[in-house]
């Protein structure tokens with residue numbers, strides 16, 4: 001799309017082109033009109049012949065004129081035609097162009113819809129009074145009103161979409177025709193776009209011009225992004241900008257907005273950056289207040305929207321949906337009590353899990369069922385009914401997994417749910433089939449999604465194999481890991497966490513590594529967290545810290561995908 005400067009240049013060029021009026025000589029020349037139901041275009045062309053210059057009608061073909069004038073000054077004749085037929089009529093070089101106002105405004109609107117703001121250049125000088133027009137002053141006001149209307153309507157559309165070319169946004173904001181109430185929201189979109197494009201100076205300029213005194217939520221969001229960008233661009237204005245615009249309440253507002261948008265990592269990072277500035281500039285009471293704001297935010301109850309994918313066959317049974325909701329309800333109760341995390345079923349879709357026992361085919365089937373949907377978390381239920389007594393089942397299906405949750409494959413969790421047609425639910429059953437087994441599995445797999453690992457502690461829900469009792473409580477180390485990862489984005493994994501959380505988790509993984517005789521993959525998870533830290537430090541322009549964490553990954557040497565990525569970063 002065009003740049004701000006190019007558009008501005010285009011506007012002023014058009015003004016120059018418009019600004020050559022026909023002059024008093026032409027206007028005084030006498031003309032005559034004899035027309036009965038003649039197209040306006042023809043009448044104008046005829047007048048042109050009489051004065052010896054081009055008079056061009058645009059959008060005037062369908063207008064029919066009945067008029068009789070004899071030896072009338074050309075200027076008076078044009079005034080009459082312009083007022084009668086709402087014409088925007090002015091000299092452009094050696095020709096007089098008379099546009100139907102409706103036609104001209106519609107043409108501009110169509111081009112505006114395609115983001116061509118320079119389309120306004122054809123009419124704005126006329127509306128602004130920079131060009132001499134025939135007809136009364138009312139025409140000019142009418143034109144200005146119509147332009148304001150289309151610009152405001154398009155602006156509202158762009159604002160609703162939340163997407164606009166940043167230059168276009170700033171340019172629109174600068175136009176007097178813009179409804180002033182729309183301006184801050186428009187500039188905010190522009191500022192955020194400029195920040196995204198790495199044009200921090202332009203963003204700061206727009207901020208200073210339009211947003212400095214504004215305290216709307218949109219402005220607070222733009223402020224947060226601009227401040228973060230100024231800091232990382234090592235802008236000489238960063239500290240001054242922060243000092244004139246910071247307040248703890250404003251940080252709380254911005255953090256609340258990040259939280260509503262589920263941008264937890266960005267929000268935390270932003271709040272902690274403010275904390276750093278407050279500490280660095282000796283504002284200790286502000287720093288204390290910020291620490292409190294961050295702690296309160298982290299301590300909030302998190303509600304995770306869950307899409308349940310259920311066997312298409314089972315969904316035809318009206319009891320199935322309730323059964324699934326009860327399962328998620330139990331999961332939610334345990335997590336709310338232990339961690340302040342709720343799970344809310346927002347969607348229930350059908351899927352066809354393959355009979356294959358591997359995970360990959362199951363994930364592929366789940367992704368296919370989801371299509372373009374991107375839920376915060378999807379629980380894939382595989383509901384199987386076996387026509388046998390459970391005592392016969394176990395030896396036959398010894399290696400059948402009953403649930404799978406892995407924090408690195410995306411926002412999916414799989415759980416198998418058995419039922420047997422030959423038993424009653426109250427019977428004492430084998431381990432797989434005891435009451436609560438499916439819910440317990442769900443609680444266990446969900447903990448894996450939050451980064452928890454297996455422990456030998458037989459009273460922890462994180463013991464590797466289910467035994468005769470169901471357990472709902474967590475060992476202390478896994479509890480701390482889950483709390484530190486409480487605000488993770490499942491579709492991103494550990495990369496969605498901020499530095500302090502990753503450091504806590506690494507420390508707790510070290511504790512776990514020493515606590516479990518059976519291998520639990522702690523070293524691999526530690527490597528993954530170090531890689532995540534390396535990426536964060538690299539993005540935050542601390543290359544030395546990034547290298548330190550890469551070295552940790554190289555020293556651990558596994559898993560393969562993490563090692564390869566770390567080696568590539570280290571070499572680069």
Ligand SMILES: [Zn+2]
Nearest residue numbers: 444448454464
């Ligand atoms: Zn497990």
